[in-house]
Amino acid sequence: LDHFVENVKLLDRVSPRRSRVGTLYLTATHSIFVESLAPQRRETWVLHSLVCCVEKQASTESGCPLLIHCKNFQVLHFSVPQESDCLDVFLSLQRLSQPGEQKYEELYCFSYKPNVPQRRQEWAFVDARADYRRMGLPNSQWKLSSVNRHYKVSETYPADLFVPYSATPPVIVGSSKFRSRGRFPALSYYCKDNHAAICRSSQPLSGFSARCLEDEQMLEAVLRSNPHSDFMYVVDTRPKLNAIANRAAGKGYENEDNYSDIKFQFLGIENIHVMRNSQQKMLEVSELRSPSMSDFLEGLESSGWLKHIKAVLDAGIFIAKAIAEEGVSVLVHCADGWDRTAQVCSVASVLLDPFYRTLRGLMVLIEKDWISFGHKFSHRCSHLDGDPKEVSPIIDQFLECLWQLMEQFPCAFQYNEKFLITVHNHVYSCQYGNFIGNCQRERIELQVHQKTHSLWSFLWTNRADYINPLYRPDHSQTQGLLRPSTAPYCFKFQHNEVHVASLAPFLHPRQFGNNESDNQWTQSYWDF
Amino acid sequence: MYPFFYRPMFEVLEDGWNSFLPQNAFKGLESMTDEWRLSEVNKDFSVCSSYPSLVVVPKDVDDDALRKVATFRHGGRFPVLSYYHSKNGMVMMRAGQPLAGTNGRRCKEDEKLINATLRPGKRGYIIDTRTINVAQQAKARGGGFESEANYPQWRRIHKSIERYNVLQESLIKLVEACNDQSHSMDRWLSKLEASNWLSHVREILTTACLAAQCIDREGASVLVHGTEGTDSTLQVTSLAQIILDPSCRTIKGFQRLVEREWIQAGHPFQQRCAQSAYSNSKPRHEAPVFLLFLDCVWQILRQFPCSFEFNESFLVLLFEHAYASQFGTFLCNCAADRARLSLPEKTVSLWSWMNRPQELEHLTNPLYEANSLVIWPSVAPQSLLLWEGVFLRWNRSSKCLDEAYDEMVHIIEYNKELQNKVNCLRRQLAELETDEPVLQTP
Numbered sequence: 002l003d004h005f006v007e008n009v010k011l012l013d014r015v016s017p018r019r020s021r022v023g024t025l026y027l028t029a030t031h032s033i034f035v036e037s038l039a040p041q042r043r044e045t046w047v048l049h050s051l052v053c054c055v056e057k058q059a060s061t062e063s064g065c066p067l068l069i070h071c072k073n074f075q076v077l078h079f080s081v082p083q084e085s086d087c088l089d090v091f092l093s094l095q096r097l098s099q100p101g102e103q104k105y106e107e108l109y110c111f112s113y114k115p116n117v118p119q120r121r122q123e124w125a126f127v128d129a130r131a132d133y134r135r136m137g138l139p140n141s142q143w144k145l146s147s148v149n150r151h152y153k154v155s156e157t158y159p160a161d162l163f164v165p166y167s168a169t170p171p172v173i174v175g176s177s178k179f180r181s182r183g184r185f186p187a188l189s190y191y192c193k194d195n196h197a198a199i200c201r202s203s204q205p206l207s208g209f210s211a212r213c214l215e216d217e218q219m220l221e222a223v224l225r226s227n228p229h230s231d232f233m234y235v236v237d238t239r240p241k242l243n244a245i246a247n248r249a250a251g252k253g254y255e256n257e258d259n260y261s262d263i264k265f266q267f268l269g270i271e272n273i274h275v276m277r278n279s280q281q282k283m284l285e286v287s288e289l290r291s292p293s294m295s296d297f298l299e300g301l302e303s304s305g306w307l308k309h310i311k312a313v314l315d316a317g318i319f320i321a322k323a324i325a326e327e328g329v330s331v332l333v334h335c336a337d338g339w340d341r342t343a344q345v346c347s348v349a350s351v352l353l354d355p356f357y358r359t360l361r362g363l364m365v366l367i368e369k370d371w372i373s374f375g376h377k378f379s380h381r382c383s384h385l386d387g388d389p390k391e392v393s394p395i396i397d398q399f400l401e402c403l404w405q406l407m408e409q410f411p412c413a414f415q416y417n418e419k420f421l422i423t424v425h426n427h428v429y430s431c432q433y434g435n436f437i438g439n440c441q442r443e444r445i446e447l448q449v450h451q452k453t454h455s456l457w458s459f460l461w462t463n464r465a466d467y468i469n470p471l472y473r474p475d476h477s478q479t480q481g482l483l484r485p486s487t488a489p490y491c492f493k494f495q496h497n498e499v500h501v502a503s504l505a506p507f508l509h510p511r512q513f514g515n516n517e518s519d520n521q522w523t524q525s526y527w528d529f
Numbered sequence: 530m531y532p533f534f535y536r537p538m539f540e541v542l543e544d545g546w547n548s549f550l551p552q553n554a555f556k557g558l559e560s561m562t563d564e565w566r567l568s569e570v571n572k573d574f575s576v577c578s579s580y581p582s583l584v585v586v587p588k589d590v591d592d593d594a595l596r597k598v599a600t601f602r603h604g605g606r607f608p609v610l611s612y613y614h615s616k617n618g619m620v621m622m623r624a625g626q627p628l629a630g631t632n633g634r635r636c637k638e639d640e641k642l643i644n645a646t647l648r649p650g651k652r653g654y655i656i657d658t659r660t661i662n663v664a665q666q667a668k669a670r671g672g673g674f675e676s677e678a679n680y681p682q683w684r685r686i687h688k689s690i691e692r693y694n695v696l697q698e699s700l701i702k703l704v705e706a707c708n709d710q711s712h713s714m715d716r717w718l719s720k721l722e723a724s725n726w727l728s729h730v731r732e733i734l735t736t737a738c739l740a741a742q743c744i745d746r747e748g749a750s751v752l753v754h755g756t757e758g759t760d761s762t763l764q765v766t767s768l769a770q771i772i773l774d775p776s777c778r779t780i781k782g783f784q785r786l787v788e789r790e791w792i793q794a795g796h797p798f799q800q801r802c803a804q805s806a807y808s809n810s811k812p813r814h815e816a817p818v819f820l821l822f823l824d825c826v827w828q829i830l831r832q833f834p835c836s837f838e839f840n841e842s843f844l845v846l847l848f849e850h851a852y853a854s855q856f857g858t859f860l861c862n863c864a865a866d867r868a869r870l871s872l873p874e875k876t877v878s879l880w881s882w883m884n885r886p887q888e889l890e891h892l893t894n895p896l897y898e899a900n901s902l903v904i905w906p907s908v909a910p911q912s913l914l915l916w917e918g919v920f921l922r923w924n925r926s927s928k929c930l931d932e933a934y935d936e937m938v939h940i941i942e943y944n945k946e947l948q949n950k951v952n953c954l955r956r957q958l959a960e961l962e963t964d965e966p967v968l969q970t971p
Contacts, residue, residue: 287911294731297910298722308714411933471936478929486925489717490707490915526738526908 175215203338317348545878579795737768
């Protein structure tokens with residue numbers, strides 16, 4: 002399958018005169034561009050699984066243009082001298098980058114063979130269950146339930162779940178029948194200091210007037226597990242209008258009259274389709290050829306992207322404050338409880354608990370609240386050629402929330418921006434098995450632990466690259482609850498490499514150190 | 530005014546009024562080239578009221594010619610040397626607009642003056658900071674631009690840097706946006722965009738980069754002017770030097786730059802920095818020209834955090850003192866006024882206070898590593914930030930950022946300590962090795 006084309010130009014996105022000539026190789030797993038310029042012979046590697054789409058344009062006198070659009074927003078613009086070669090590469094790349102529906106086994110992670118000693122140890126390195134132990138569970142208020150051990154109660158939930166001590170299996174099963182996808186209220190985060198807890202679920206199948214005794218008992222059990230508070234919050238992360246519309250379909254939200262001692266709240270985060278369109282607009286803005294400042298800001302505003310980030314962060318803050326300041330437990334849900342719920346619970350956890358601001362902690366958090374709780378990674382991140390309406394940048398938004406927090410609290414996080422970007426890349430790259438499939442059950446069927454490698458071990462081995470030098474575990478900024486400001490002007494939209502990755506290597510000469518070659522002449526100001 | 534009453538509570542080690550005299554700066558130039566001379570034609574400020582008493586002009590142009598050229602340039606601001614690029618001998622000059630008028634008046638001495646900076650067979654660039662339309666309108670009012678017919682060796686570029694009330698409006702709108710309490714992201718972005726502040730920053734920075742590119746990359750000399758030559762012209766020439774000349778990125782070098790390209794060059798600080806954004810009255814000549822310049826410097830500083838000897842606090846301090854100060858440095862509109870009021874005798878210089886070690890300590894950039902690079906900033910919209918340190922200063926606590934800064938300083942100091950230790954131990958090791966060559970295994 003290996004073939005190559007010589008004399009290919011890799012064009013600079015901003016300054017077409019500054020192109021680099023080299024050889025383009027296609028292997029089974031990567032496209033590799035090797036520059037002819039000795040002695041460096043710089044290499045650019047692109048995983049096929051990271052490729053979103055390939056575009057071949059009409060031939061010009063200088064060659065035949067080939068554009069590779071990547072899922073991490075990088076765009077590589079090649080010029081192949083011969084049209085026939087270009088067509089060859091185009092067709093091959095198209096085939097190589099799209100494994101087709103339901104063909105998980107063709108994903109790169111199943112053939113990736115790094116030099117790693119013990120695969121089993123690799124996977125044991127990060128264990129969601131260990132996090133519950135860290136929280137002090139099981140204890141007198143919360144117990145491990147085996148009700149979903151074989152994924153019979155909820156297919157998309159993990160096998161190991163923590164429920165209130167007083168919740169019996171009939172109550173849990175009854176509640177699951179009243180919840181979309183069987184996703185009954187289960188523990189996400191437990192605060193040792195004041196017994197307040199964050200629980201998560203999906204929407205109740207309440208329609209206009211339906212009730213379920215077991216579901217009401219379930220919530221009461223959650224309430225009673227926190228002896229210090231006489232009420233709990235139930236938080237629906239959807240806009241009120243969407244939740245109400247769901248009632249016509251037999252779903253909906255909790256009626257305060259039916260559930261004892263709950264205070265109900267909508268948090269108004271939009272759905273996956275809105276988010277998908279929002280990101281699309283953002284990418285269009287960042288790919289504009291020579292945008293004016295107005296073009297850029299207008300595009301940013303009309304995309305609504307930062308508005309959504311703010312909404313997620315605001316929701317996380319509400320929940321974190323309820324736990325830490327009021328000592329009140331919270332049940333969070335959206336529609337299916339695997340998108341906005343995951344975002345909001347994990348953001349709240351990061352605000353509440355310094356552990357999740359460490360490298361290890363973030364890995365555990367993602368493993369627990371995203372991977373084990375069934376965020377549909379393969380659908381959302383388009384690992385296979387599936388339904389485009391399922392694709393949405395949900396994990397992207399969570400990572401961006403973290404980045405915004407890191408900007409406000411530079412000493413509070415053990416990890417740096419590069420860590421977030423690397424995680425982001427590998428969510429899409431399918432080089433590691435962590436994010437394959439849409440739930441824990443699927444991953445077990447695919448034998449991900451036996452046949453693929455874990456991203457977390459790789460990251461840990463290379464952790465020197467991901468450590469924030471300003472981090473001090475004993476720093477005042479690092480302790481306790483983080484209280485970010487969400488005034489609109491606090492949200493950064495520049496230097497966000499997740500968004501400008503397509504431009505960054507060429508456009509933004511960041512200089513850290515004395516290396517003259519880092520500051521190459523990169524652009525011509527005539528073009529502006 | 531306050532500066533006349535202010536008595537310093539500190540010991541003046543070095544009088545800032547004497548730190549950056551033009552005659553001393555010229556000595557540096559003399560050592561690199563003999564193509565220029567220091568002219569005293571404006572000794573009593575009669576040839577050009579806004580210029581300093583000493584100016585640098587091409588060696589072969591005599592004072593009589595200068596007097597003639599002064600009648601052909603707005604405000605008498607004939608072309609003078611702004612910067613000499615030692616790397617290739619190219620220069621940057623600045624002036625007021627040529628008073629060509631609708632009759633297409635010409636001045637041979639003016640042409641000869643600027644042509645004197647061209648190498649044989651090479652063209653130069655004239656950067657007019659106004660759009661062609663604005664320049665045409667100026668022509669109708671007696672001003673104008675250098676025609677191709679009379680200046681065949683010069684290629685003219687038009688940019689579109691705004692002036693006066695447009696800039697003032699922009700600042701007012703920006704400050705208003707920052708004070709908006711509504712917490713709506715759409716509103717914030719909309720107001721930020723409508724203020725156009727970042728657009729102005731971008732245009733000024735791009736023009737300066739263009740000037741620098743012409744000089745360093747294309748090896749051509751450049752003449753910069755707008756209308757009066759006291760606002761956008763100075764933004765461009767001073768920023769271009771930040772890009773081209775590493776010495777301008779040192780603390781003393783930047784002070785020298787501000788002294789030469791702004792204060793002595795006759796930027797009307799008194800008029801421009803009268804009230805700032807909150808005033809009810811809108812004086813006609815008020816405009817945040819110097820603030821925009823500092824904003825652009827800050828953008829470059831952000832992009833090249835290791836290339837500047839000074840830090841953000843230094844720039845914020847200059848911003849503040851330009852508007853209100855107990856020091857006399859930013860008083861008046863030109864050198865003539867300052868001489869007339871005997872400022873150097875009657876007031877204290879900002880530099881006298883600032884250049885004391887205890888002040889410099891807070892203004893020095895811990896990441897600074899001196900280099901000899903020309904640095905090329907990115908002017909993509911994604912790369913330009915809102916200067917929070919100035920515009921959001923009073924809106925939010927900077928505690929976490931300050932802590933991060935302190936942490937960074939600690940790390941760098943600790944690193945230096947360790948480095949010293951390593952060097953020390955290496956020396957000891959070397960000594961031991963030379964002292965005991967016989968200490969080998971039997």
